[in-house]
Amino acid sequence: MGATGVASESLFRVPYYLNNFETLLNSVMEDETNKKLFNKEDLHIITVYQNLSDGAKKLYIRMFTRKLHWIPQNKLKYPEIGENLNPFLQELAAAALIDCDEQLTDLEEVLKALAAADIKTLAKSYHIAPSISQKGQLVPELLKKSQQSTLATMLGSSDGGVAKSMLARAKKYLNGIYKLKHAPRGVFVRVMMLFSLVNTLVDEDKGTGGQGQLFQMLMVNMGKLVYPAYTIEKVHHIFQDREDLIRFENALQLESDLLHCIDRGNWEQAYVVFKSIEKEWTLLTANSLIAEWNQKLPSFLRCYTATSVIHRLLCSSVEILQRRKDYTAAVDLLQTLLSETLYNSSHRGYLWERLALNLDAHMKQPLESLEAVKNGLTDKFVRVGHRYALYLRAESICQRAKLKLQHRLEEFHHEVVRKTPQVSIEGRVLHQGVSTNGTRFLTEESYVDGNSEDMTVVGVEEYVLGYYKKNGFPSGIHAEGSVVSTLFALFFWDILFMDMPDAFHSPFQALPLDLHSDMFYDRRKHLIEERLAKLEKSSVQELQVQAEETWTSQYGVVCACINWDRISLDSIKELLSCIGGEVLSGLIGRYARCPRHTRSGFPDLTLWNVDTGALKICEVKGPGDRLSHKQILWIDYLLSLGVDAEVCHVKAVAAKKLKPSQQ
Structure with missing residues (x-):
């Protein structure tokens, strides 16, 4: 058996979603403070679920994480539950957790549940124009047809007319169709919400009533x-x-x-x-x-x-x-x-x-x-x-x-804002449809070589990175505000996740609940200011040691402030050697005191030269782009710290026609 087969067999053997669903359910219901949020009917629904067979439980959870639509039986295929799902469907129906064919009386819902081939056949029997062939077009056409009067209805018949006959004919194409009952499903959606408020999202069309939490738990279980x-x-x-x-x-x-x-x-x-x-x-x-x-x-x-x-x-x-x-x-x-x-x-x-x-x-x-x-x-x-x-x-x-x-x-008063230093460069672009994702620039290497098959085009930020690489800054990253948030996480990890009332309500939080409010700083002011003062006086070597300690002990841990794959530890240490304690304290301080309003607007590029100790922070603007107010203020603040900060405008110029490659 191949590796894929082994993995599949393992997945079928271990009903992770059942274990996770019941862990969530038990965790919420064992919390006494949640008892008042469920009435007798809700608790009865939970008891009914708990009394189901394992197969019926698994099928319910599988349906729970799908769109809240009618599902034809031929679309319900879960080999890990069983080849024949009928007994479990009957069990769920008897428990009043799902609706069946008998409860499906809405013509539009029936038509939408039909397979494309079946709806075409039905449309043909109602003489819908053959030129209309897409399901999305056929459904409204059939609904229009269902509203037409027949001779019988004109004479006062109350048999339902075209709509009733169309419903009956359409349902013949469905060999069983099922949908979760709304009220019981709502109980379990609210359980999921209480378990993880941070990841709360309710979307019946996407089925996001809890699979996010189940998936999170699966990933945790798998390490x-x-x-x-x-x-x-x-x-x-x-x-x-x-x-x-x-x-x-x-x-x-x-x-x-x-x-x-x-x-x-x-x-x-x-x-x-x-x-x-x-x-x-x-x-x-x-x-x-x-x-x-x-x-x-x-x-x-x-x-x-x-x-x-x-x-x-x-x-x-x-x-x-x-x-x-x-x-x-x-x-x-x-x-x-x-x-x-x-x-x-x-x-x-x-x-x-x-x-x-x-x-x-x-x-x-x-x-x-x-x-x-x-x-x-x-x-x-x-x-x-x-x-x-x-x-x-x-x-x-x-x-x-x-x-x-x-x-x-x-x-009216506002603090004086320094004039933003500006640099302008030119970048060669192609206009023969190389990309539809904004302006794309030819790298200088492509242009010098002139070989159309070896042509390389990049975004405006990557183009400017290349420009600075040749002009005194061999190292750099296009990371915008994640540079500051990463540094913040590395030097404030213990404060970020310290014990604090109401900061954490769920086992799956990548940030404290108060991070983007004024209360984050207010409740930790003394510790934050003390840490900033310590950073300001730290040597480069001390900063590098602190960063490495956090990186080594926490690497890979989910944190909203840091993407471990975006920048390496070596790059962080090089960057710190060019930033120094005073500037680092100033950078992180602005973020720590007001994360909600300073997490955006930081310039695109952070550039450094470990040999000279030079640091440059640069906002890149392509053709027709201009600075936002937040960007202007970040650059102003960087200048106040003595940082070399500027905006680089890139003017697009047409490239000469590339030489065809030599055969």
């Missing part, structure tokens, strides 16, 4: 994933009762629905989902008991409440209204969201910035926009890039000659 060592210390209970948990589940489903629409550019349907979100917001905010409970939670746990999720979705919905050019509604929504200070404080900078933009650019109300800027700049939760963007908006308005508002600029 492929190792999570950091930390202590789970739950002080606050996030959900006050069962209804609270269900509200959170429903909010996550709305989030999934909205993201589906936005990702696909379906803005009309996104607007429909937005209206549902808006109604949910009205219901939630009208309930004073919900607000009272949420207010007692630490801010970093509040994001796991239904109201916080809905608030976040409304923030995302501003773009939907702007795309509809309904700027009045967008402004009203922004003002509503800003009037609520309990949820998502980290979004307030974005909201103030959007409000000022809409009032100024779209509604032509510069004075109102200035007021929004003024209020935004005094909001303690408006940080970094958003704060700078607001100031620039005020500067732009006040400097418009026709408005005569120059005197008002003194009302």
Whole structure:
């Protein structure tokens, strides 16, 4: 037997998903604080599951991790459970955990469940035009046909007409079809949510009701994933009762629905989902008991409440209204969201910035926009890039000659931002369809050789890396902010995963729950500042030893701040020899004090020369690209530390025609 066969046999012998599912279930139900989140009916469903045969349990879990759709029996094939699944399907049906053919009465669902060949045959019998051959086109055509009146229905017959006969004919193509019952499935989805809030996602169309956690546990069982060592210390209970948990589940489903629409550019349907979100917001905010409970939670746990999720979705919905050019509604929504200070404080900078933009650019109300800027700049939760963007908006308005508002600029303040050093180089590009993924540049080696078969094209960042390699910086990495977060993890690992109330609620966390909130720094301020002071005074050799100790002891452990494969330990040690303690402390300090707002915007390239000790941090901009506000402020901060930082603009020039290769 080959290696693949052995692996498959081993997988079938060991029902990892059954063991993991039951470990999750037992872990959640043994926690006394979770008991109040399940009623008698929920507990009965769990008992029913526990009394199933192993085969039925395995089949239920397999179906649980699939899309919440009707599944034809011929699509249910799990040899590790058995060649004949009928007994287990019957057991699940008798236990009221799945629906069968008899419960399938929706014509559209039946049509979607049919195989492509069967739906073509059915369409032919209803005289659908042969030119329509795709299943996605045939389903709506058949549904239209089902709505047509027959002579019998016109004469008052109530036999259901075309739709009823089509349903009966379509179901004949299905030799058994099954679907998980919604209510029991919901119980197990909520169990999964409670086990691992960090990885919470509910998506019925993708079946993401828990397979993420099951897969994580499998990887841990196989030794492929190792999570950091930390202590789970739950002080606050996030959900006050069962209804609270269900509200959170429903909010996550709305989030999934909205993201589906936005990702696909379906803005009309996104607007429909937005209206549902808006109604949910009205219901939630009208309930004073919900607000009272949420207010007692630490801010970093509040994001796991239904109201916080809905608030976040409304923030995302501003773009939907702007795309509809309904700027009045967008402004009203922004003002509503800003009037609520309990949820998502980290979004307030974005909201103030959007409000000022809409009032100024779209509604032509510069004075109102200035007021929004003024209020935004005094909001303690408006940080970094958003704060700078607001100031620039005020500067732009006040400097418009026709408005005569120059005197008002003194009302607004932002720290002076240094002028960004700029470098410009040229890069040769081909325009014969070499790549559709942005501008691609010919390496200098390709151009010198001139052989079209040996041509190498690279992205703009790789092209600039090559440029600096020839100009004093033989070592470099295109890693953006992961350089800073990696250094942070290496020198702050013990603080990152130290014992802290409510920081860890699950065995599978790659970060403390408060990392991206103000409370991360506030709760560890003394330790963080003490560590930064120590780093500042450390020698290069001491820094290298500390980094190597963490790297050696923690290598491969899952941590959101570090990708172990992106940069080597040798490169880290070389980089440290060029950074030194003072600059390292400054770099990590900015990140540690405000990870949420400084994790992005760090320049693309980190370059060094271990022989000369030179360090350069460079943001790369290709044709038509410009610096973001966060990038400008990161470069400004680097300059304040004495770091050689700059932006490199790459101008695209057409390459001469390459010589054909010699045969």
